Amino acid sequence: MSTRNAELLMAVGMLVFSLGMMWNIHSDGLIIGWVPERGPGAGVWPFWLSLGMALCSVWTLVRWFKGTTAESRNQSPYIDPESLGLVVLSFVLLTAMIFLVKYIGTYLSVALFLGAYMRLIGRHSWSVTLSMMAGSIVFIYFLFEWQLAKYLPKGLPVFEDAFLWIDNFRWEYLM
Amino acid sequence: MLEIFSLLGDGLLQSFEPLNLFMIFAGCLAGLFIGAMPGLGSVNGVAILLPVTFLVPPTSAIIFLAALYYGAMYGGAISSITLGIPGASTAVATVFDGKPMARQGKADQALMAAAIASFIGGTVSIVMFTLFAPPLANLALKFGPQEEFALMILAFATFIGLGGDDIPKTIFSILLGLVMAAVGFDIISGKPRLIFFDLVEFQRGIGFLVLAIGIYGIGEMLWTIESTKGKVQVDTVKVTWTRFVSSLSRIKEYLMTTSLGAILGFFVGTLPAAGATPASLMSYGLAKTFSKDPDSFGKGNISGVAAPESANNAASTGSMLPMITLGIPGSPTTAILLGGMIIWGLRPGPLLFAEQPDFVWGLIGSMYVANFVTVVLNLAMIPIFVRVLAMPFSILTPIIFILCFVGVFATTDRMFDVWLMLALGLGGYFLRKLDYPVAPAVLAIVLGPLAERSMRQSLIGSRGDPFTFVNPAEHPIALACIIVALLLMLYPAYLSFRKKRAKKAVA
Numbered sequence: 001m002s003t004r005n006a007e008l009l010m011a012v013g014m015l016v017f018s019l020g021m022m023w024n025i026h027s028d029g030l031i032i033g034w035v036p037e038r039g040p041g042a043g044v045w046p047f048w049l050s051l052g053m054a055l056c057s058v059w060t061l062v063r064w065f066k067g068t069t070a071e072s073r074n075q076s077p078y079i080d081p082e083s084l085g086l087v088v089l090s091f092v093l094l095t096a097m098i099f100l101v102k103y104i105g106t107y108l109s110v111a112l113f114l115g116a117y118m119r120l121i122g123r124h125s126w127s128v129t130l131s132m133m134a135g136s137i138v139f140i141y142f143l144f145e146w147q148l149a150k151y152l153p154k155g156l157p158v159f160e161d162a163f164l165w166i167d168n169f170r171w172e173y174l175m
Numbered sequence: 176m177l178e179i180f181s182l183l184g185d186g187l188l189q190s191f192e193p194l195n196l197f198m199i200f201a202g203c204l205a206g207l208f209i210g211a212m213p214g215l216g217s218v219n220g221v222a223i224l225l226p227v228t229f230l231v232p233p234t235s236a237i238i239f240l241a242a243l244y245y246g247a248m249y250g251g252a253i254s255s256i257t258l259g260i261p262g263a264s265t266a267v268a269t270v271f272d273g274k275p276m277a278r279q280g281k282a283d284q285a286l287m288a289a290a291i292a293s294f295i296g297g298t299v300s301i302v303m304f305t306l307f308a309p310p311l312a313n314l315a316l317k318f319g320p321q322e323e324f325a326l327m328i329l330a331f332a333t334f335i336g337l338g339g340d341d342i343p344k345t346i347f348s349i350l351l352g353l354v355m356a357a358v359g360f361d362i363i364s365g366k367p368r369l370i371f372f373d374l375v376e377f378q379r380g381i382g383f384l385v386l387a388i389g390i391y392g393i394g395e396m397l398w399t400i401e402s403t404k405g406k407v408q409v410d411t412v413k414v415t416w417t418r419f420v421s422s423l424s425r426i427k428e429y430l431m432t433t434s435l436g437a438i439l440g441f442f443v444g445t446l447p448a449a450g451a452t453p454a455s456l457m458s459y460g461l462a463k464t465f466s467k468d469p470d471s472f473g474k475g476n477i478s479g480v481a482a483p484e485s486a487n488n489a490a491s492t493g494s495m496l497p498m499i500t501l502g503i504p505g506s507p508t509t510a511i512l513l514g515g516m517i518i519w520g521l522r523p524g525p526l527l528f529a530e531q532p533d534f535v536w537g538l539i540g541s542m543y544v545a546n547f548v549t550v551v552l553n554l555a556m557i558p559i560f561v562r563v564l565a566m567p568f569s570i571l572t573p574i575i576f577i578l579c580f581v582g583v584f585a586t587t588d589r590m591f592d593v594w595l596m597l598a599l600g601l602g603g604y605f606l607r608k609l610d611y612p613v614a615p616a617v618l619a620i621v622l623g624p625l626a627e628r629s630m631r632q633s634l635i636g637s638r639g640d641p642f643t644f645v646n647p648a649e650h651p652i653a654l655a656c657i658i659v660a661l662l663l664m665l666y667p668a669y670l671s672f673r674k675k676r677a678k679k680a681v682a
Contacts, residue, residue, distance in 0.1 A: 003608075003609070006605075006608070006609060007609055010605065010606070010609050010611075014347065021354060021369060024369055024371070025368065025369065028366075028367070028368065028370075030366060030368060034639065035639070036639060039631055039634025039635055039639040040630075040631060040634060041364075042361040042363065042364040042366045042368065043368065045353075045354075045357050045627045045630075045631075046354050046357040046368055046369055049350045049353050049354045049357075050350075050354055052346065052350045053347055053350045053351060053354065056343045056344070056346050056347035056350065057343075057347065059343040060343050060344065060347070063343070069341060069610070070610070071609050071610055078608065079401060079608070080401055080402075080404075082404060083400065083401045083402075083404045084401075086400055086401070086404065087397055087400055087401050090396075090397065090400055090572065090576075091397065091601065093573075094393070094576050094580075094597065095597065097576075097577075097580065098580060098590075098593055098594065098597060101590065101593075102590070106581065106584075110577050110580075110581070113573060113576070113577065114573045114574070114577065117569065117572065117573035117576075118569060118570060118573065121569045121572075122567055122568075122569025122570060123569075124567070124569070124570070132570065136574070136577060140577075140581055143227065143230075144581060144585050147230055148227075148229060148230055148585060150584075150585045150588075151588075152581065152584065152585070153584070153590065
């Protein structure tokens with residue numbers, strides 16, 4: 001997709017988004033007008049500002065048709081084809097990591113993500129990759145679970161139980 | 176005046192407490208590193224590391240983040256000079272003369288000048304901060320909701336008038352942030368608003384940190400991956416300590432421009448839309464104008480390295496001034512700090528000076544110490560930093576992604592927010608690629624709830640009179656702010672009108 005087309009698509013998308021928000025406010029029955037002696041109702045702020053967003057999008061569209069903005073004249077690809085694969089792969093790996101948290105827990109998915117990223121994109125050696133994976137688990141556990149006392153998702157019960165064992169060990173011997 | 180000295184003394188003592196001193200060291204070090212990495216700047220560092228600071232009390236947390244902010248300003252120069260790529264946008268101007276100096280084998284002199292200039296810029300601006308902050312906070316104590324609202328309008332107007340980005344896109348970005356801030360329960364009527372797809376999770380609203388980490392963590396990294404193609408070329412630069420020290424004598428060549436740059440940087444930094452990047456470019460221009468040998472700029476003039484570095488450091492301190500005294504952040508980084516203060520349970524605004532003197536003066540005291548610590552750390556560790564820069568991007572990138580994910584989850588305890596961060600990050604990346612500025616949206620989501628509340632409070636207080644904001648008898652300050660805001664908003668229109676007329680005259 002060229003930058004020119006992306007600009008058009010984005011402006012139309014944002015126009016629809018703004019109108020959608022205005023509809024959302026309206027259908028929720030929020031007051032978008034003036035309440036005598038009290039000033040604006042609850043819907044005034046989001047409704048009229050969304051209208052402003054819609055107008056800005058229309059403004060951008062007008063400028064697109066007139067070819068005023070640099071983007072509307074730019075026929076080069078929207079995302080550099082040389083690095084498109086890299087961007088997509090990074091994003092897919094990141095999404096996979098967040099998706100897997102529900103099943104295998106934070107620690108394993110973080111380590112797998114780091115490992116996959118370093119091997120697939122960085123082509124680092126196994127020894128560097130494995131030590132970084134182990135290091136990330138220890139670091140996150142120490143900082144968030146231990147010092148900040150934050151419970152991070154552990155995934156399915158089998159992984160949850162494994163961490164119970166580690167937590168017990170910490171309470172028993174290290175605190 | 177005497178009172179300021181005694182409060183400052185308390186603040187200094189506070190910053191020498193072991194924990195705070197450790198925080199200063201850690202912050203400066205982290206900042207130097209983050210600033211030096213191409214693609215990462217203070218705003219990314221502060222956004223990504225904010226969740227980690229819940230480990231310590233608010234004063235120590237803000238000391239850490241403020242130290243990181245200065246550190247990043249110093250660090251940006253390292254890659255500007257040694258790699259020829261700015262470590263952060265704030266160090267763009269440093270490349271102009273830093274790169275030629277490095278090519279001529281004078282990288283050590285350039286690095287030294289950058290460090291010394293940063294120190295001078297930092298020190299001058301902190302002294303100015305100490306002098307300006309208490310009277311400004313005192314004045315702000317008289318502010319009611321009308322003045323607060325007018326000030327926020329002024330803050331947003333600076334983006335339109337001085338931001339330099341596409342106008343409709345800038346306004347869109349501001350409005351988007353303001354509308355996103357309205358998601359969740361209305362604070363005055365208690366009604367739920369903008370609950371997208373009827374998802375219960377939206378009732379709690381969209382946290383500013385989710386947006387900030389999404390945009391400055393995920394979105395920015397995707398942008399960096401694309402623009403660097405995952406590779407950063409490092410040319411090793413020979414830097415030794417002995418040559419380093421011997422270049423100290425060149426200080427007199429750039430002392431004058433540095434001091435000018437510091438004062439300029441401080442004032443430019445206080446404007447929300449301006450900040451460190453334009454300040455450093457302006458300072459560079461100023462140094463060139465006043466130079467006896469303007470032709471040598473761009474070819475390795477040492478003042479060309481010193482002037483922008485001094486200004487960007489001063490601007491980072493300057494941007495703290497409106498944040499601490501008025502509750503209006505002077506830069507995206509301070510917008511995130513302000514959001515952090517709300518999470519820590521502090522109420523930003525003029526009352527902060529009266530209610531939390533320990534916090535405010537601890538922070539001010541720490542600025543003095545941090546500035547000193549950064550210059551020492553910087554000078555001592557530059558040869559090491561130059562080597563660290565060779566760290567592969569394919570290790571740094573996943574680590575930042577992981578910190579974004581764990582940081583957001585640790586702050587909000589909801590996987591929903593992690594997904595939202597991912598979506599906002601991707602959206603921010605796409606928008607930014609089309610020249611939609613993202614900083615106004617971040618500022619707007621932080622200020623949005625405060626702006627809406629102050630607007631509605633004013634109107635309720637004046638029994639629904641919309642002219643309460645421009646009533647010269649009751650709210651002269653609000654009126655003045657709104658007039659300046661209007662002028663700022665009309666400024667781009669005036670510029671384009673003048674350009675058109677000039678074109679016609681030529682034709």
